[in-house]
Amino acid sequence: MKKTLKHICSLLLVVLSTSASSAVLYIGKDRPASVKFPANYVANRSYPLVLFLHGYGSSGDETVMYLEADLQQAASSFISIVPEGTRDAEGRQHWNTVLPQQKGSVDDSAYLQGLVSEVKGRWNIDSKRVYVVGISNGGFMAYRLACDTDGVFAGIVSIAGSMFANTSLCQTKTPISVLQIHGTKDEIVPFVSQTSGNLGAFESAQTWAQRNGCQTPEEKLLARDLMLQPFIPGIVLANGAYTAPSGPFIINDEGQRETDEILWSSCAAGTRVGLWRVNGASHVPDYSGKNLLGQALEFLQGSR
Template structure:
């Protein structure tokens, strides 16, 4: 496990305890507007500055420039960064295997020197300024679509990045086909999320998460919902009507007994062919020790949503 990634949990707790947090809704400050960059790679991996922040883009050799391809955007956790998050989840190999454009941007740097996304009031803009990351990422997606032939967009986020993935699905459902969140949460107040269209959601939660509690909790004075409440919210947003069905358990974490991750899927009645899926890593922590099976399984879910 990367060293600084391993300090994410402690950094979130320390920052939440030390600072009084404010809402990141109407208080969001304007962020620089991204625009398409001539420096974006046409193949392989390259890092460019878009909207004043570094963004790494990987374009697999298998992509046909004459045909549209999916875009996957990875969002790092608080105190981590894009490169470390990619090292942790290893999605470049999936990009090569599946043929999707892959981007992993960096968030802003706060007063403690930690990168973050201003996602919900609970996480993780702990001081000022509070950038409008919802707008920034929306415009980043538009900039990438202007440079590559993209037919659908998926987000994957861990921790603070998971919160941000939910925020993007709330604010920019017209741009996003599906998201996957690992140990993140949506708004605690369901009324603050008003997706204009259905967005498929994969919500992955560790039952023994020591940072973002499985049963819900708060960072500073701002609450976040439990794993069950987060899934229930998105079932409601998408209009799903069934009680869900269990699927075979998955073996994703190297240090836990085989098939430690239970799976429940909600599809019946969901608008627009969307789905909500809940994975529970039984005994899992905030930063699980995944095998390569995790990246493959997550991209399986996302790319099936068209």
């Protein structure tokens, strides 16, 4: 039955891919999520899987656009899941990252794990290359998924997110690669934590380096060029939400390397842990044209 279902889905993908750059299907029943396939999808090939998690007040489509994920998917051929969080009292989509899980609250961890399981059951996924990429609130959720599962994910990327401070709630035993990407002038989730509930950027990465048994980190100053501009022009923070720019704007990119790398080595099971410290970057800098996602996935996949 499973083989028959996979065959039907594969035929559907062939039809869809003839008229689009990539095929999109939906899973998740009462909470649908889109599954996107590369245009050159081949049923008998094993693909990496990437789960994208949007930030608070954002959406899956906005996240895909912000990370230029469609371009990267065409270049490196992976299957992706793009889900949506639930809405809070003010109507803003978000992920429930709170641990321990409160009775009666939305269990986004179970929901997202279910999506991954469904995709792995229906399509040919390389179980050793399943990743999470989360932005802000989605970055917090990426850490929770890493802690709630054991051996499901090979690596996570947290962009402007953070690890919760009570690390005793982290249950996973299997080493996992972690990349934290964070702006030094982040006004929403500060680079150095201002609350007792979550760790700062360095401490978030360091926690996983310790869990993975890594060696002392090496710091490489101005190692990467990730940022086009320190913020997206025209985007205004209003009550926790962002609005898109209304018109054209001038980009002043000198192509200089602004990002420091802090890399932990000799980690268990060949994993890697890193912090990319983006000097001068705000909570939502402009990374367009810099292949941020491609560089991040290359970092994670270099660990296997």
